[in-house]
Amino acid sequence: MGPKGMTTVGATEDNRRVEILRTKSQESSVIITDDEWWISIENYNVDKTKKKPQIERAPSHLRKRKSYEGCIDPSVVSIGPYHHGKSEFEAFEKLKIPIAHKLCRFSRTSVEQLYKVVADLNKIACECYEEGSIKVDDDELFNRMMFLDACFVVHFVLIGVGFVIQVEVGEENEADARLEKSFYLVLRDLFLLENQIPLPVLTVLMKSMFPETPSRGERYIMEFLELYTMVSPKRSSPNPMKKFLAQMMGRSKRDQDEKKQKLEKALSTSPHLLHLMREQLIQPFVHEIKNLVTFIEESKSNFRESNIQESFRSVTDLKSAGIYFKPSQSGSFTDVEFISYHIFGTLTIPPFKVDHLTRPLLLNLAAYEMCPNGPSDFRITSFICLIDSLIDYADDVKELRKKRILINKLGSDEQLAQLFNNIANDLEPDPRAYADARLKIDKHCKYKGHIWMAEWIHKYFRSPWALLAFLGAILVLALTMAQTYFTAYPR
Structure with missing residues (x-):
């Protein structure tokens, strides 16, 4: 019975463990047999029809970092569903209705018409956010939130580029005054990862506001980004002769057409304002080793x-x-x-x-x-x-x-x-x-020679006085050598 008995006992013990595990699985209503488990791995397929969210929440591990403290959550205004309905943003939430009213009056369209333009993008907008993270579970409420938020962002962009919408004195002007006082707080919030709105919603609203020149609103968005970007490109003063030759050769119009194409491409491919800002800051690595x-x-x-x-x-x-x-x-x-x-x-x-x-x-x-x-x-x-x-x-x-x-x-x-x-x-x-x-x-x-040369230059040429002193020393040395020579070899 020795080894054989031990094997039997071991097998019995294993069977009991398996039975216990199966019982626990049944109690938790999760029953996965060995065959099903293998099949689930072998038949795993990526659902290519399911669209990936383009506006995601900040990775959870970043919230624990000290450097990200106070940089993830908005401070005064909520845009989109992730922070919607929080009490700390109630003050600016009250400004959204008068702002929407103001834009409707400016565009000379009814609220229903302007709202429908945004509501038609409901499916596209919903797919931009992470599944299960949208607190607004009703389509109508989601559309209303998108409409008010889009009006707020569009209005803020127009304020940022200096475009003034003339209206009668009233509540709308009070909203403008509030925005101007908190301009940089709102500006900070509009470029937070979790505070984004789909760019197609903004562009379609802009086009509705400027129907005669649809690209005008898009230009305002790009101008807004250029005004408040971090980069400060060094621009040389325009050369009148070069400008004249460029116009004669048709290069000026070609440059404008290229700029327009880049604008259209950037707006059509960017999912939100933060991405568009990133495109403003970078280009393909100019001097990188691609391999x-x-x-x-x-x-x-x-x-x-x-x-x-x-x-x-x-x-x-x-x-x-x-x-x-x-x-x-x-x-x-x-x-x-x-x-x-x-x-x-x-x-x-x-x-x-x-x-x-x-x-x-x-x-x-x-x-x-x-x-x-x-x-x-x-x-x-x-x-x-x-x-x-x-x-x-x-x-x-x-x-x-x-x-x-x-x-x-x-x-x-x-x-x-x-x-x-x-x-x-x-x-x-x-x-x-x-x-x-x-x-x-x-x-x-x-090469150490570069360091020695740099130290030598820094020591003797760091200021005009140091340079003059060095040249004076060279002159004294040359005169001394000349005097010594003529003393030793008189004519």
Whole structure:
């Protein structure tokens, strides 16, 4: 009986465990047999007919991060279903009806007609949000919420671009006064990930307001984004001769047509305002290495040669290696380029401004990139990490300010340094981002001669007086040598 008996007893024990598990499964009304479990895996299929939500909630793990504290939930106004009905937004919720009334009067259409334009997009709008997270479970109530929110956003955009809707003195003007007083609080809320409204709802409402020129409303949306974006592109003054030649060659009209096509494409493909803002900030990496394999191979080669492979260093460290900074022309976050001139080098960085809206905007753009259905790249995240690596201390901020790369509207240089050091915590950039510039900087810094030359130039040419003193010393040395020579070899 020895081994055989033990096997029988073991089998009996196993059978009892299985029976207990099955009993518990039946009690919980979840009965999955082994065959069904295998079949469920083998026959698993992605439902391609089901549309992915384009307006998602911020990933839950971000809410636990200290850097995201106060940057996810709106502060004064709720847009969309995620924060709808909360008592803290009641004051601005009361403004939405007079604003909708004002837009109806301006467009010279009835409330029913303007409402129908939005209600016809009910299915598209519902599919934009995460399933099960819409608190408004009735289609009619959902449509009303969309209509009032869309009117509010459209009206705010028009205020932002300076378009004034003339009406009689009354409650509508009180709403305008309230919006103007809280303008930057509302502006902050409109670019939060969880506070978005489908862009098609906004564009169709704009077209209804300007039926004679349908693209006019769309231009106002783009102008609004350009006015309140972070980038500060360096624009050169127009050359009259170049402008005349461009008009003669028909280039001016062609440029306008291209700009119009880009506008139409951006508005037709962007799901919401936050995405459209992201498109304003980025372009395809201008100087990136697109092949990740090539990037890894070059990194390994560089590592073997120098025994060290670094990312971007701080501004102070780069400056000590003879690297200088200048603003790029485009203003795109992806327009970063490094050029080495053997003795020194220049790092071109897009100019941008930093104020109280910068932190929530950048963090919500980074959160958008982390969403399951968000953008497939991490271009904004990569830019945050780039600036964080360049800025360690207030002196780094000061240098970027002097070069007109950074416009500090936040406060002290120390505050701005802390801002980027805090928001970049736990963020991981795309390894391909700025890869070309990183590799070239590492190669430049590998040669010690560059550092010695930079220190020598900094020591003797840091000011006009230092330069004059250096030239004076050279002159005295030359005169002394000449005097010694003529003393030793008199004519």
